[in-house]
Amino acid sequence: MEATVLHADLDAFYASVEQMLDPSLHGKPMVVGGGVVLAASYEAKAFGVLSGMSGWRARQLCPQLIFVAGHFKEYQRLGDAAIKIVGDFTPLVERVSIDEAFADVAGCTHLFGPPAEIARTIRRRVRAEIGLPISVGVARTKHLAKIASQVAKPDGLVVVDPETELEFLHDLPVELMWGVGPVTKARLAECGVTTIGQLARTPGWSLEQLLGPAAGEKLAALAWNRDPREVKTFRRARSAGAQSALGKKPAEERVFRPALWHLADRIGARLRAKSLSGRTVTVRVRFADLRSVTRSVTLAAAVSATATLAEIAEDLVRAVLAHHPDERKISLLAISVSHLKRVSEVQLELPLGLKDEGRRPGSKKGMARGAADDAVDRIRERFGWHAVGYGAVALGTAHSVPDEFRVLAQQEL
């Protein structure tokens, strides 16, 4: 079996874009973000600065650290352009995020040469046409290609020969594996397992006892490079959500109501734009001490109307607060909608079982809500998001990130 799976991953993407746009940032420790680090340059990573870290902590680690606000529209444009170059070789491209994609070139080697040659061309073209460094891994499976691109970073290429792939894989640390985070790494370390080779030689029953049946079986397979996943050009979304950090706000109606309407508005608009609706609504309330609680409900009929989502979320948050009467401050609110269906499928169902008439898609009030959403959606199409809506919301802005960043973080539904 030949190694035809490529994993292409732009290096320190946001930070590299900023260094390209402003050459004075070149070679310097810098991050994109403010209150929170969204991306760090390699120079910043050398100080231990990581994405997701608070800006305050990052500055402690690296006092001369430069903070840049970010050019989010450019990230979208340049990320698209880089992935498009991969797509010039094969239609079999699976985009994982803004800066990362898998491709299977098995069907196009007769046109462009062996996979390693294609990978070299991709790297050369991304550098020449876009101006950014990109690392590529080539292997027999997605998992190994991804590991290879991580090993290749920064700005490198690693091709894993199937003949010697296990020798390559087994020397590497377990945390390079997909699905091994801090908790699993620590659990494995307690049993003396720190390399993928040691993991591969650990008996299956032992792994399952340690990590549960699903995770144990998966990791065991990946440690022998048995990865069943194929490169898929399309993956349908299973949920859509939105969240907002609030700082520390009183757990009161006047705080959570407008915030929930704002979140419901964003989710509802996204769902409707893709003709989707969902049966399960989940809210998450994070308290001041950062502990968080979730509460969900599954409806008989799928919904996407902003007012319906907002009212259900309000009920759920009230229930959460009623169960935690001692918590007086909340630091984050989130809504997520899952059990998604296409609207064409939804309309075939009889929407029975909802007590509140307004929440029933087919009812008079439900129809009115649909019409109101349609109107809002159309106005926004013409005049932009902020032309209308349930905005004017006094959301805590101190900890929030720019709207453009939210859009980048969203995946295709």
Add this chain to the structure above:
DNA sequence: TCTGGGGTCCTAGGACCC
């Protein structure tokens, strides 16, 4: 003057049905 925002998948217990 600590910790953003958008996702996926798994687990475990309970309800409910056959």
Add this chain to the structure above:
DNA sequence: TCTGGGGTCCTAGGACCC
């Protein structure tokens, strides 16, 4: 009436990924 087993769905929480 009681006991048992299997399957599915729902809920809440958690690990992990970018």
